[in-house]
Amino acid sequence: MRRATLYLGVACIGLVVVLALFGWLWTPFDPTAIGDDLLSPPGWPHLLGTDGFGADVLSRIMSGARICLLVGVFSVVGAAVVGVPLGVFAGMTRGWVSELPLRLSDILYGFPALLLAILFAAALGGSTWTAMMAISLATIPAFVRIARAATLQVMSQGYIEAARLSGTPTATIAARHVLPNIAPVLGVQASVSFGIAILAEAGLSYLGLGSGPDQPTWGRMLREAQDYLFNEPLLALWPGLAIAVATLGFNLLGDGLRDLLDPRLREVT
Numbered sequence: 001m002r003r004a005t006l007y008l009g010v011a012c013i014g015l016v017v018v019l020a021l022f023g024w025l026w027t028p029f030d031p032t033a034i035g036d037d038l039l040s041p042p043g044w045p046h047l048l049g050t051d052g053f054g055a056d057v058l059s060r061i062m063s064g065a066r067i068c069l070l071v072g073v074f075s076v077v078g079a080a081v082v083g084v085p086l087g088v089f090a091g092m093t094r095g096w097v098s099e100l101p102l103r104l105s106d107i108l109y110g111f112p113a114l115l116l117a118i119l120f121a122a123a124l125g126g127s128t129w130t131a132m133m134a135i136s137l138a139t140i141p142a143f144v145r146i147a148r149a150a151t152l153q154v155m156s157q158g159y160i161e162a163a164r165l166s167g168t169p170t171a172t173i174a175a176r177h178v179l180p181n182i183a184p185v186l187g188v189q190a191s192v193s194f195g196i197a198i199l200a201e202a203g204l205s206y207l208g209l210g211s212g213p214d215q216p217t218w219g220r221m222l223r224e225a226q227d228y229l230f231n232e233p234l235l236a237l238w239p240g241l242a243i244a245v246a247t248l249g250f251n252l253l254g255d256g257l258r259d260l261l262d263p264r265l266r267e268v269t
Helices: 002-025 057-092 096-109 113-124 128-155 158-165 170-206 218-228 234-261
Strands: none
Touching: 002 057, 002 234, 057 096, 057 128, 057 170, 057 218, 057 234, 096 128, 113 128, 113 170, 128 170, 158 170, 170 218, 170 234, 218 234
C-alpha cells in the first residue's frame, strides 16, 4: 500500500515531465498566438479548446509545464545549496556559532515568497527569475532546519566520535558520514518543497508577479479564465487540474520516499 503511494506520485510526476518535454520540443499550436476561433469547446484540432484570445489551451498547458518544472528545479536546488550546508554546520558546531544559521533562517521565515516576489518585482520587474529567487529564498529555512535536525541525530552516533578521536577533519566527517546519512531526509524535503514551489509559482503568476505574458503559465491561465468562469468553466479546470496533479505527485513522492527510507515506517514482511 505504501509503495502504491510512491508509484502514484511517480506516475503523476511522469505525466508532468512528458508534457514539459513535449512543450519544449513541440506543441500543436503556438501557445502565444492569438487566433480567430475564440472560446471553442474541446474537439478537433483544439483538443482542450481555445481561450478568450483564441490560443490553444493544450499548447499553453504543455508550455506551462515546462515553466513549472523550471521554477521548481531552480528554486529547490538553490534553496538546498544554501540551506543544507548551513544546517549541517549548525548541527556539527556548538555555542553561539551553531545558533547563527537558525537565527538567519528565522529572519527569512518573516519574509514569505509573496512578499519577496513583490520586493523583487518592484526592484527588478516581474519575471520567471524573480519568482524563482523569491521562492528559493523562502524555501531555505526549511532545508536549514531539516538538515540541522538530521545532522544532530547522526552526530550522536558512536562512529562519529570514533572518527573525531582518530583525528579525521570536520569537513571529511561531514562529507563521508553526515551527508550520506541525511541524504534520504533531504530527498523527502526536496520533493515536498518542489510541490510547494509549484503552488507558489502558480500563485505568483496568478497575481501577475511571475512570468510575463509571452510565457504561458498555469497560474496566468487561471487568472485569464476567471473572466469566463461561469460561461466556460473548462478554461479554469484544465490549468487547475494540471497544478493539482503536479503538486499531488510531488507530495505523494515525498510520502512514498519517507515510508520507504524510514525503517520505523517500513512494513514488516
